Amino acid sequence: MRVVLSAWGSRGDIEPLVALAARLRELGAQARVCAPPDEEFAELAARAGVPLVPLGPKVRPVVSGARPPTAQDAFRLAAELVAARFDTLTSVAEGCDALLATGLLPAGARDVAEKLGIPYVFACLQTYGLPSRHFPPGARPGRRSSPEEAGPTDLEVLWEEDARRVNALYREALNSHRAAIGLPPVGSVRDHVFTGRALLAADPVLLPWKDLTELHLVQTGAWILPDERPLPAELEAFLDAGAPPVYVGFGSIASYVPEDIAQVAVAAVRAQGRRVVLARGWAGLAPVDGADDCLAVGEVNQQELFRRVAAVVHHGGAGTTTTAALAGAPQVVVPQIADQPYWAARVAELGIGSAHDGPTPTAGSLSAVLEAALTPETRARARDVAGAIRTDGAEVAAELLLDLAGRGGPPVSA
Incomplete structure (x- = not known):
C-alpha cells in the first residue's frame, strides 16, 4: 500500500x-x-x-x-x-x-x-x-x-x-x-x-x-509525533536551578508578532516572580539583557519541556495548544491570526489557561492574564484535561x- x-x-x-x-x-x-x-x-x-x-x-x-x-x-x-x-x-x-x-x-x-x-x-x-x-x-x-x-x-x-x-x-x-x-x-x-x-x-x-x-x-x-529527544544540557541545568519557569514562544509567525514581544513577555513573567524560557522561533526572539533568569532556546522537545514549566505563553497555534494541553501545562494565548483566536477562547473556556484580549500585549496586560494562569486552580484543571486528550x-x-x-x-x- x-x-x-x-x-x-x-x-x-x-x-x-x-x-x-x-x-x-x-x-x-x-x-x-x-x-x-x-x-x-x-x-x-x-x-x-x-x-x-x-x-x-x-x-x-x-x-x-x-x-x-x-x-x-x-x-x-x-x-x-x-x-x-x-x-x-x-x-x-x-x-x-x-x-x-x-x-x-x-x-x-x-x-x-x-x-x-x-x-x-x-x-x-x-x-x-x-x-x-x-x-x-x-x-x-x-x-x-x-x-x-x-x-x-x-x-x-x-x-x-x-x-x-x-x-x-x-x-x-x-x-x-x-x-x-x-x-x-x-x-x-x-x-x-x-x-x-x-x-x-x-x-x-x-x-x-x-x-x-x-x-x-x-x-x-x-x-x-512522539518526541523522545533529551533536552539540551543547558536547558536541563536551567530547569534544575530553580522553580519551574514560564515558557514563551511564538512559533513560525514571525512577521505578525509585535516587534517588542520579547521585551513585553520577559517583563510580564518577571512581574510574576518567574524565570523565562524564551523560544527563539522564526521571529528570532532574544533575551532583553544578560540576566540569568532568562534562557533562550532553539527547537527543542516541547512535549518534555512543557511538562516542566509553570505555564506556556504562546500564539495559539493548533499544535502548540495541543502539546501544552497534553502536558497539563497552564496556557496563556496571545492570538495573532487565522484560527488562533479560536484556540485562545477555547483554552479560556476549558479553564486550562487564559486568553489575552488582542494580539498586542503590554507588560501589564500580559502579566495580568499570566497571573490568572498561574493559579493552583488553573494548574489542577490543566492536569485534569490533560488526561482526556487523545493520543x-x-x-x-x-x-x-x-x-x-x-x-x-x-x-x-x-
Missing part, C-alpha cells in the same frame, strides 16, 4: 503529516510526505524516518519577512503552489493508492488524484475557513463586500463572497492545469478542494466541531486511510 501526504504551510501543518506518515509506515504501508523544502522540515521527517519530497517554495521567507505577505504576494504564491502540486504530486503519486492533502488550501491535489484515478482525502487541523452558518469566514486577499452588500450577520452572503475570493486566487491557474491534462473546469475551487467529507485532525476536547461547519467531518484526534489520532487516521485505499474508494472522495 502506497500513500502520498501533502501540505504547504508552517511546522504546525507539516509535523502532523509526518506523524501520520510514521504511523502508516508502522502499519506496513509506504508513505511519503510532500512538503516545503525548509531545512527544519527535512530534519523533522528524517528524525521520524519518513521520506520527504520538496513541494513549492520555502515557507520561512514568506512568513518571516519584515512585513506580512501582501495581497499581491498571495496571488503570486497561489499560482505557484497550484503549478507545484500538479508537477510534484503527479510524479510522486503515480502508482499510489491514495492521496491526502492539508495545509494552505491545497488546490491541485484533488485534480492530480482525479487524473490518476486514486482516492483523494482532504484533511484539516481546525475548522477555520470551513463554511459555517455560525461564524463568518476569515480574511482572504481580494475584493470585500460593501456594508450594503453584506451586513455583519449575513453569513450566507459572506461565505459566498469567500468562495469568490478563493476562485480569484486559484481558479484561473487550477483550470488551466486541469485543461492541460484533459480535465473539465472547476466552478467553486473551495468546495472542490474541501469535498463534502473531510478528516479533522484535532482533539475532540479542544475542538468539539459539531455544528461548527456544514461539511461532514470525521474527527480522528490530533496527529501527534491515538494518527493511528485512527492511518487505519481509515488504509481502509479507503484498500477498498479502492471512489476515484475522488466526495
